[in-house]
Amino acid sequence: MKIDFVKSSEKELLKLDKKLAQRVLEKISLLGSDPYGQNSEKLSGGKGYRIRLGDWRIIYIVNKETRTITIIKIGHRREVYR
Numbered sequence: 001m002k003i004d005f006v007k008s009s010e011k012e013l014l015k016l017d018k019k020l021a022q023r024v025l026e027k028i029s030l031l032g033s034d035p036y037g038q039n040s041e042k043l044s045g046g047k048g049y050r051i052r053l054g055d056w057r058i059i060y061i062v063n064k065e066t067r068t069i070t071i072i073k074i075g076h077r078r079e080v081y082r
Contacts, residue, residue: 012074
């Protein structure tokens with residue numbers, strides 16, 4: 001599957017320190033082969049999913065028709081669900 005980023009999620013990724021950004025990118029790259037694995041959970045009340053990475057979260061949407069995964073948000077758990 002193809003992985004796309006929303007512009008704001010790209011900016012959020014660039015703000016992270018290098019080690020954390022590397023870990024986030026590793027998790028995101030694994031999504032291409034299995035978007036529903038890696039301890040991902042469906043978000044309540046929506047069509048998105050999330051992956052936990054310590055205190056950080058990666059929020060994404062899977063579009064089966066176009067076979068794309070769109071990264072919506074990357075952030076600390078206290079901020080990402082707002």
